[in-house]
Amino acid sequence: MANSRSWTQIWPLFVRVCFLNLVLNFKITALADDSGNGGVTTENTCKNTNYHTFLPPPYQNISHMICTPVWHTFELRVSSICCCLVVSSSTHSSILFSHDLLKPIIHFDLVQIGLICYASTELLYIMSSSVSQTTKPNINSTLKFCFVLDTGIHSF
Amino acid sequence: MQSNKFSNDLLFQYIQNGDTTTIILSAPYTIGWVGIGFSRDGMMVGSSAMVGWISKHGHAKINQFYLRGRRLSEVIIDKGELPLNNVPAAVATNGAEIHLAFQLQTTTPFQKQAILLAFGSKYPQNHHLSRHEDKTAIVFDFSAGLKPFLTAV
Numbered sequence: 001m002a003n004s005r006s007w008t009q010i011w012p013l014f015v016r017v018c019f020l021n022l023v024l025n026f027k028i029t030a031l032a033d034d035s036g037n038g039g040v041t042t043e044n045t046c047k048n049t050n051y052h053t054f055l056p057p058p059y060q061n062i063s064h065m066i067c068t069p070v071w072h073t074f075e076l077r078v079s080s081i082c083c084c085l086v087v088s089s090s091t092h093s094s095i096l097f098s099h100d101l102l103k104p105i106i107h108f109d110l111v112q113i114g115l116i117c118y119a120s121t122e123l124l125y126i127m128s129s130s131v132s133q134t135t136k137p138n139i140n141s142t143l144k145f146c147f148v149l150d151t152g153i154h155s156f
Numbered sequence: 157m158q159s160n161k162f163s164n165d166l167l168f169q170y171i172q173n174g175d176t177t178t179i180i181l182s183a184p185y186t187i188g189w190v191g192i193g194f195s196r197d198g199m200m201v202g203s204s205a206m207v208g209w210i211s212k213h214g215h216a217k218i219n220q221f222y223l224r225g226r227r228l229s230e231v232i233i234d235k236g237e238l239p240l241n242n243v244p245a246a247v248a249t250n251g252a253e254i255h256l257a258f259q260l261q262t263t264t265p266f267q268k269q270a271i272l273l274a275f276g277s278k279y280p281q282n283h284h285l286s287r288h289e290d291k292t293a294i295v296f297d298f299s300a301g302l303k304p305f306l307t308a309v
Contacts, residue, residue: 049253053250054255055246056246059242072183074182075182076271078179078180078296079178095299113162
């Protein structure tokens with residue numbers, strides 16, 4: 001009987017200790033997660049740093065840099081550019097480029113030798129082309145091909 | 157020079173001028189060094205890194221290091237496998253931040269690349285880095301998030 005009574009008295013205390021332990025453990029885990037976070041920064045924004053004032057060329061002039069917080073307060077900015085020189089076209093004098101065949105990016109004059117700079121390996125399409133400089137490109141007559149920078153041009 | 161012929165007799169000729177990847181690493185800085193390494197497997201050994209610092213005399217330094225082994229003597233200055241182009245790498249401080257800038261020339265664009273980041277609190281001496289205070293390895297996807305753009309020159 002004595003053993004049974006003392007167990008009855010201890011049982012609520014045991015439950016309280018277990019509950020307290022559970023709460024404390026949860027708090028400690030939450031704090032560790034906030035402070036450590038596995039070394040990965042969850043913020044998706046970088047500081048607006050004006051490189052013109054302290055970096056030499058060409059680094060101060062590079063636009064379209066993508067910035068990512070990577071570790072602690074380290075920030076990594078990357079710009080990848082590939083260039084192709086357009087020399088001539090046998091019949092067409094101008095061409096309209098697009099990334100999605102919906103919105104034109106640039107109206108490029110093929111008579112002039114020019115440089116196309118492209119910032120990723122994504123596909124690039126010709127929306128339309130014209131046979132003379134005075135003709136406005138007709139978006140409905142889309143000439144579609146894909147332009148892959150590392151392997152050249154492939155038509156569909 | 158390559159050329160392709162498409163429908164409507166469109167002949168498109170072009171020269172691929174190679175791929176240039178510009179990288180700027182910004183980090184908090186007071187003393188010591190900051191480095192960014194490129195690794196095949198995410199491990200330090202066998203990787204190449206760009207390390208920048210401002211010397212005690214205020215001179216900005218940035219060098220490539222080859223991390224041949226874990227010992228300090230195996231971290232070799234002006235060696236490495238990074239395809240740096242002929243644009244000089246640059247390092248500068250702005251307030252309490254250091255900025256390492258360099259360009260890589262690659263025949264095939266970077267995709268997912270293991271990047272090592274580290275910093276040390278002591279100045280490199282006699283072309284030898286001090287041991288890092290902290291380091292990490294991440295996988296950076298160079299192809300993701302790069303928004304395409306076009307400019308005609």
